[in-house]
Amino acid sequence: MFEDLSRKLDGVLKRLRGQGKISEANVAETLREVRRVLLDADVNYKVARQFVDDVLRRAVGQDVLQSITPGQLIIKIIYDELNRLLGTQNVGITFAPMPPTVIMVAGLQGSGKTTFCAKLALHLKGQGRFPLLAAADVHRPAAIDQLEVLGKQVGIPVYAERGAGAVDVARGALEHARQSARDVVIVDTAGRLHVDEDMMREAEAVKTAVQPHEILFVVDAMTGQDAVNTALAFHQRLQYSGAVLTKMDGDARGGAAISLRATVGVPIKFIGTGEKPEALEKFHPDRLASRILGMGDIVTLVEKAQEQFDEEKAVALESKLRKAQFTLEDFMEQLQEVKKMGPLNQVMGMLPGMQRMPENVTVDEKALGRIEAMIRSMTPDERRKPQILNGSRRKRIAAGSGCTVQDLNRLIKQYEQMQRMMKTLSKGGKFGRMARGMRIHP
C-alpha cells in the first residue's frame, strides 16, 4: 500500500519540485490523490472532502523549506491534520470518584463487544482493579455462555441472570458489585442495529438504570462508509463517551475512525489487535494517521531531514555528485548521515524514488557496517583514489576490517558502478534534481 501511494505521489511530486511556495494550483493534484487514499481507507466521502479542503486552506501560502519539496511538506501538513483530527493523544477510562465505576459497552452485531469486554476486564485487573463482567446481552444465543467462558479465561467474575431482561441484569450486576466490593462493572450489551427502535430503546433503558460513568461504542475497523450513520445514531441515543476500534490486526486501514471522530468527536480509547484476551492496546492517534495514509514514513523522514541534515554539507555533496567526484570518503560521510536517521531499511524505504530501485537491492545493516569497516581500514589516499588499490593493499584492508578480499572487491566494483551511473545521470541532470530534493543519495 505504502509503495502504491508513494509511487502515485511520486509522479505528482516531480512536477511540484522546484516550486518555492505552495499554491492552490500546484497541490490540487496531490490532494486528489490524498482524497483517493482516504476513500480507499474507508473514510466517509463527506469527511474526506472536508478534510482535503481544510488541508488546502492550511497549506496555501506556506513557505517550502529548503530541504524538502512542496509535496512532502503537504504530506506533513496532511499527517499533522489527521493526527489532530484523531485527537493527538490517548485518553484513558474515566473512573468514578466513588466506586464502582460502571462501563457500558455498546455497538452493532459482530463488532467485537463481548471479546472487548473480557479484554478490558483483564486490562483493568492488570492495573490493580477488581472488575465484574455483566452479561446483559440477553438476545444473542449463547452470548452469556461466551462471556462466562471468557470471564473464566481471564479470571474475572461474571454476573448473569438467565431469563432476565438486560436492564435487570445490569442493575443486578451493579448491586452485586457493591456487595462484593468489585470496583468496576463492565456491562456487555447485545449487538443492535441503530435502526432497530426497540433495541435502541433497551440500550437507553440500560443506561438510565445504571448511569454508566463511561459508555464505549465498539466499531469494527473494517467498517466502510456507513460508520458515520451508526456512530451518529448511537451517539444521539446514548451520548457515548469513547470509542473502541476492533479487528485492527487485519489489513483494513481503519478510516472509520476518522469518520467517527469527525462526526461525533469522542476520543477513541482502545484498539483490539487480536483474539487473545491480552490483545488490547491503548489508541495512539499518530500510529493510525500513519496507517491511514500508509506513508507516515515520509513524514518521519521530512522531520528527520529537517533536524539532521547539514545544509552546507549537502550543497557541497551535490556539486561533487554533479562533477562525479564522489569519493569513498564522501560515501562514508553519507553513510554516517543516513545512519543518524534510524534503521537503514526504513530510511531507504522512505526515500522518494527508492521504490523504483530493483527488488534485490536490499539493505542489510550489517553489510553497511562491513562497508564502513572496509573504508575505515583504507588510508585517506586510498579512499580518494581507489584505483591505487593493488593486491597487497587489498589484502591489508581485508585483514584490517575482518572481511575477505572478495567483499572488498565487490565494494570497489559497486563504487565504480555508482560513479559511472552518476556520470550518466549528472549529464541528464536527473540525479542532481533528486539529490536536491532529498539531500541524500542512495
Add this chain to the structure above:
Amino acid sequence: MGILDTLGFSKLKEGLAKTREGLVGTVTRILTGAPKIDEDLLERLEESLIGADVGAGVAGEIMKGLRRRLKDTPPADVSGVLPLLQLEVTSQLAGSGPASADPFALPPARPYVILVVGINGVGKTTTIGKLARRYVAAGNKVLIAAADTFRAAAGEQLEIWAKRAGADIVIQKQGADPAAVAFDAVAAATARKTDVVIIDTAGRLHTRVNLMEELKKIGRVIAKQYPAAPHEVLLVLDASTGQNGLQQAKLFSAASGVTGIVLTKLDGTAKGGIVLAIARDMQLPVRYIGVGEGVDDLQPFSPADFTEALFQA
C-alpha cells in the same frame, strides 16, 4: 417485485429506507433536486456511489460508463439518468451471474456439503441457522458441523440454532481440531444418508496465515474422504464492510475456493456496495442476503433488486 415481495424484499427496502437523512446523499434525492444534467450532478452521483461503499475505483468506472451512455442516448431530462445508472451498475454485477430461479434448490449431490467461512462477527453462525432452516423446511435432512472450536460458546450458539432449524449437529469440545469435526460430520452424513452438511468455521481475519492454513486443511480433509466436497464454499460478508471486503474475498478464495457470497446485515443502513468490486474482480456471485435476525431472514440475491435498493432510501 413478485417473488421477492413474498420473500420479504420489502423488508430490505424497509431497512434501506431508514437511512439517516443528511449524511448519505441518495441518488434519488440528488436527481429530483437537480435542474439539469451537468458535471455537478455527475459528481454528486459518484459520491453517492462511494457513500454506498462501492469504492472510488469502481465508482469511477461506473461513472465513465454512465457518461458514455449519456452521450450515446441522451435522456430528455434528469429523470432519465437513473435508469442508465442502474443499467451500468447491473452490468458491473454481471460477474455475479443471474440468480437462479430458486437458489435454495439443491443440486443432486448427496450429501451436499457447504463450507461457511468469513472473518469474525460477520454472521456466519446466524446464516447457517437460517440456511439449515430453509433446507429442513424443504424436506431435507440437515447436519450442521460445529467446526468453530475456537470462540468461546460458539458450539452452544450453533446448537440453539440447530434446534430452532430442526437440524442435527456434530459438536466437539472447545479446542478440538476443526478439520476433525468437519471430517466426522461428513462421515456421519454419509452414514446417516443426510442431504445437506453445513460446516461452520471459526471467524478468522484473512491476514492470519496460520488460521488460513487451518482452513485449507479443513478443505483437504473433507476432500480426502469425499473428493467432490465441499460443493459450495460461502464467504459471509457484513454489508457494512468497506474496501477491505475485496481483500477478504481474495484471501478467503485463495485458501478455500469460495464459490459464493452471503451479504449479511442489509437491514441496517449499510448498502454493501463492495460486492460490486468483488463481482467485477473475482466473478464471485452473491447467493444470499441477510435482512434480519429472524430464522426466515435469509433471502436470495437478485442483482436487479440489489441495484434498485442501492439507489433507494
